[in-house]
Amino acid sequence: MKSLFTGVLVLLSASVNVALSQGTSVLASNAAPVDVQAPLLPFYRDVKTSRGYKYHYYFSAATAGKPTLLLVHGFPSLSVDWYRQIAYFKKKGYGLVVPDGLGYGGTDKPEEASVYVHSLLAKDLVDILDHEKVANVLAIGHDWGATTASSLANLHADRFLGFGFLAVGYQAPNTNLTYEQILESNAKLLGYENFGYWKFFSSPDADRIIRGHLQSFWDVIWAKHPSIWRFSFSPTGAFQSFLESDSKTPRASYFKELEPIYNKVFGQNGFKAAVNFYTIQTNGDDQEDDKNVPLENYTIKKPVFFGAATQDLVAVSSLQIAVTKQFCLNSTIQKFNASHWVHHELPDEVNTALDNWIRTVVA
């Protein structure tokens, strides 16, 4: 009897296991996403830069002979935005310095716009590198992080082996075109206002409106369909209307892991500091700042990589490629059939392309 019972129990428990594992796989699509931030947390450090701001950054040292990557995120992101790159490059022995940008996450969040000009952000980043005493550094920026990386190339080229840009290419200094002039000339070229949302982001109400409609905000920022940006994001007034009517649109699957982190961090901190990246464009502070760059430093002689995102309807890849080619004497340009979040949408392709380029730089 005993052995019979045991047999039955084994069978029962086997079928329970099957049921459980089926249940788990059914549940998986609705289950809590993997916590992509937890493995990074032990590696964070803080430092005060020379102008007195505390920066919070991920750091891991390079193994012998490997370069270090400075990964610079844009709007509205956090250092964790790079988790797919951190995992890939860390395993290969690259050093990594990955800050929360000024205005974001664990870094200071001053509300005064003028402190966000890119020459000052660039100096902050150099301060972090100096503090960590890292040599052989490549700066890689996405979105506004690409603009800061451009400033590093203009003002601190000697500190770097090369510069990488994702979705947004090299940005040559602009000392004389106003936001309105850029908006108008791009609209003539493209047939739509690709930067119309800058006016909304730099308005005093932006933080309140975005926070009040945060789920609609993420819907568009991380839209599954890149075409949404042309109609519901970029034209003047369109994004504010989308938010205020609590409109919905499906999100890209690759946002799933970041979503709980972004809800928590931006829910707490809001956007008042972060939207200053737009305010300095529309109020002229950034154009004034660009006057610090001597004309001869507009041209970039160090190796440059640009990963263009051909489905990005805001940072339009053909325009980004043209400027990068014009000013960067030694550029490697690779097109990805992806939206703005190219390093999330095609992480394997982007990581491999960057890695291959970096190998040519350090060879």
Ligand SMILES: *[C@@H]1O[C@H](CO)[C@@H](O)[C@H](O)[C@H]1NC(C)=O
């Ligand atoms: C211009 O570039 C050179 C070489 O990269 C650099 O030494 C110099 O400091 C730059 N000029 C300014 C004003 O930053």
Ligand SMILES: *[C@@H]1O[C@H](CO)[C@@H](O)[C@H](O)[C@H]1NC(C)=O
């Ligand atoms: C704008 O500035 C660029 C260099 O910064 C210069 O080449 C161009 O001539 C200027 N255009 C005007 C209209 O001043």
Ligand SMILES: *[C@@H]1O[C@H](CO)[C@@H](O)[C@H](O)[C@H]1NC(C)=O
């Ligand atoms: C780019 O990807 C989209 C799907 O996201 C596809 O419809 C399109 O055919 C692709 N284009 C090219 C040139 O591969």
Ligand SMILES: *[C@@H]1O[C@H](CO)[C@@H](O)[C@H](O)[C@H]1NC(C)=O
């Ligand atoms: C251009 O950059 C590559 C690295 O990507 C390097 O191997 C090559 O020597 C550079 N060419 C010149 C002319 O500096």
